[in-house]
Amino acid sequence: MIDPADLLPEGLEDRLPHSAAAATRVERAVLDLLDAHGYDRVRPPLVEFEPAMMRRMTGMHTRHMFRFVDPASLRMLALRSDMTPQVGRIAATGLADRPRPLRLCYAGQVARMVGDMLDPRRENLQLGAELIGSDGVAAAGELVELAIAALEAAGATGISVDFTLPDSVDLLAAEQSLDQATTQAIRRELDSKDAGALVAAGGEAFVPLLYASGPFDHAIARLAEFDTGAILASRIEGLRQVAARVGGRARLTLDPAERHGFGYQSWFGFTLYADGVRGALGRGGSYQIAGTDDAATGFSLYPDELVERLGAAEIRRDCLFLPLGHDPAAGASARHEGWRAISALTADDDAAALGCTHVLAEGAIRPL
Amino acid sequence: MGQSRPLTFAVPKGRILEEALPVMARAGIVPEAAFHDKGNRALSFASDDGATRIIRVRAFDVATFVAFGAAQAGIVGSDVIEEFDYSELYAPVDLAIGHCRLSVAEPREGQGADDLSARASHLRIATKYPNIASRWFERRGIQAECVKLNGAMELAPSLGLSGRIVDLVSSGRTLAENGLVETDRIMEVSARLIVNRAALKTDPRVAKLVDRFRALVPVAEPA
Numbered sequence: 001m002i003d004p005a006d007l008l009p010e011g012l013e014d015r016l017p018h019s020a021a022a023a024t025r026v027e028r029a030v031l032d033l034l035d036a037h038g039y040d041r042v043r044p045p046l047v048e049f050e051p052a053m054m055r056r057m058t059g060m061h062t063r064h065m066f067r068f069v070d071p072a073s074l075r076m077l078a079l080r081s082d083m084t085p086q087v088g089r090i091a092a093t094g095l096a097d098r099p100r101p102l103r104l105c106y107a108g109q110v111a112r113m114v115g116d117m118l119d120p121r122r123e124n125l126q127l128g129a130e131l132i133g134s135d136g137v138a139a140a141g142e143l144v145e146l147a148i149a150a151l152e153a154a155g156a157t158g159i160s161v162d163f164t165l166p167d168s169v170d171l172l173a174a175e176q177s178l179d180q181a182t183t184q185a186i187r188r189e190l191d192s193k194d195a196g197a198l199v200a201a202g203g204e205a206f207v208p209l210l211y212a213s214g215p216f217d218h219a220i221a222r223l224a225e226f227d228t229g230a231i232l233a234s235r236i237e238g239l240r241q242v243a244a245r246v247g248g249r250a251r252l253t254l255d256p257a258e259r260h261g262f263g264y265q266s267w268f269g270f271t272l273y274a275d276g277v278r279g280a281l282g283r284g285g286s287y288q289i290a291g292t293d294d295a296a297t298g299f300s301l302y303p304d305e306l307v308e309r310l311g312a313a314e315i316r317r318d319c320l321f322l323p324l325g326h327d328p329a330a331g332a333s334a335r336h337e338g339w340r341a342i343s344a345l346t347a348d349d350d351a352a353a354l355g356c357t358h359v360l361a362e363g364a365i366r367p368l
Numbered sequence: 369m370g371q372s373r374p375l376t377f378a379v380p381k382g383r384i385l386e387e388a389l390p391v392m393a394r395a396g397i398v399p400e401a402a403f404h405d406k407g408n409r410a411l412s413f414a415s416d417d418g419a420t421r422i423i424r425v426r427a428f429d430v431a432t433f434v435a436f437g438a439a440q441a442g443i444v445g446s447d448v449i450e451e452f453d454y455s456e457l458y459a460p461v462d463l464a465i466g467h468c469r470l471s472v473a474e475p476r477e478g479q480g481a482d483d484l485s486a487r488a489s490h491l492r493i494a495t496k497y498p499n500i501a502s503r504w505f506e507r508r509g510i511q512a513e514c515v516k517l518n519g520a521m522e523l524a525p526s527l528g529l530s531g532r533i534v535d536l537v538s539s540g541r542t543l544a545e546n547g548l549v550e551t552d553r554i555m556e557v558s559a560r561l562i563v564n565r566a567a568l569k570t571d572p573r574v575a576k577l578v579d580r581f582r583a584l585v586p587v588a589e590p591a
Contacts (some may be wrong), residue, residue, distance in 0.1 A: 038502070118454065158572045160569065191552055192457065192458055192459045193458040193460040194460065196462035197459075210460070215572070255569065260455050260565070271569070273566055273569060275570075278566070279437065
């Protein structure tokens with residue numbers, strides 16, 4: 001019986017050895033991959049002044065962050081719910097003088113004040129990479145390719161990438177000189193993909209956006225047909241180049257009006273999915289770092305659901321038991337060869353109960 | 369998402385189902401015979417062609433099953449979609465069935481005493497739709513204290529539980545028989561095809577399903 005006083009708050013959990021091992025492996029695999037592509041890791045703090053958490057990204061809110069007063073400065077602090085703005089701050093301050101493009105990566109826990117019924121989790125592992133100094137097609141291609149590779153390295157299969165053009169609705173609305181209320185109503189109906197309500201909201205001209213979604217090649221062709229004024233032409237061309245670069249490595253789809261989770265992205269965004277993982281695994285896109293001249297492109301992965309799945313499938317690893325009085329040099333050499341080895345504490349230690357599969361006996365490693 | 373597994377399609381018990389079945393049939397989803405057997409207590413049925421599993425649940429649960437991705441698609445009233453406002457739900461096709469409206473009603477004799485033009489800043493509302501109701505009243509500068517009921521809303525005003533109700537109205541007969549009058553229409557309601565966002569993007573069968581339903585209901589698709 002667990003004493004109720006030991007229960008964790010809703011949406012928070014311990015990762016026990018199986019899933020902690022899976023989480024560690026995922027984190028390490030992704031960071032190694034990013035390191036191999038020249039992305040330097042940065043480690044921003046857990047807590048910062050509240051305004052710093054939002055001022056670098058237009059559309060970022062601190063409403064869902066844990067916030068409290070700093071007894072030292074008497075200013076509001078916020079616990080991070082997304083590390084991207086922190087990386088933006090680092091690029092705009094400590095690394096402002098470094099030559100661009102600047103390649104940075106990060107891994108850490110993020111938290112939000114409330115979960116919801118569909119996703120009660122209030123703490124997540126966030127892994128990501130940001131390329132600061134470019135939001136062009138080449139940068140977009142590099143980041144999408146890297147995001148796919150990162151998911152592959154993490155153990156995801158059946159990867160699917162959904163592209164979007166986050167600012168396309170604004171561009172089209174501006175072109176038609178629609179007022180803000182109408183634009184908002186149109187966005188709302190585009191969000192639910194409700195063609196009937198979209199027409200009712202005065203967004204008849206936007207209905208084709210709903211049909212220009214689905215498998216990439218088909219959808220982008222429809223979007224190009226619809227874009228008779230060539231307002232989106234450069235974006236369409238950019239997307240085609242990105243898609244050509246990663247084609248064959250993932251299933252590609254397009255949904256130009258998608259904006260769930262794209263609060264601050266500009267011309268380009270993408271969402272990542274994988275087989276057997278409920279909901280999105282991550283997203284990325286291009287954006288501006290406010291208060292600087294820097295444009296940037298990046299992605300973040302939230303692999304907790306994937307970790308759950310991998311943790312369940314975690315296989316038991318071999319482990320070597322080193323009995324009391326064993327030759328320390330033999331133990332050291334076994335570990336050097338890659339063995340995971342447990343040294344006996346007492347003469348009564350039971351190798352099998354400790355999870356060992358092999359034992360060191362008379363200088364040789366034997367199966368238990 | 370395992371392509372070999374059947375798609376799960378959620379349909380609501382009650383009001384909409386009778387009208388939805390012919391539409392589903394035209395889109396190629398025909399439940400096995402046991403579905404129509406009143407004595408059958410099963411909740412999950414195969415379709416005739418085995419490609420779909422049909423689950424019959426409460427209307428509000430249709431939205432939850434689909435938003436969670438436990439079912440990939442379903443049919444539900446726009447009232448339910450609006451109440452939950454799940455970001456994981458798409459409602460791509462208005463099926464133009466199950467028409468009714470969501471309205472505010474109040475006791476006939478009490479009308480005028482504290483009507484909405486000379487209103488207080490607080491009102492107590494009995495409803496199955498606390499989110500829609502409080503949002504609607506909020507826009508009119510009224511703090512609505514919602515009492516969530518699951519049925520028989522019409523009883524609430526006469527027994528003093530609340531001054532007004534927010535409920536579905538089709539003919540208005542139930543209201544009239546309980547001494548209530550409709551004062552405001554909050555929204556027109558019709559049944560929608562809903563799909564899970566991630567499923568639409570990762571499972572080609574879901575997009576095909578949407579296309580089949582779209583073909584049944586002509587909307588303003590461009591030439």
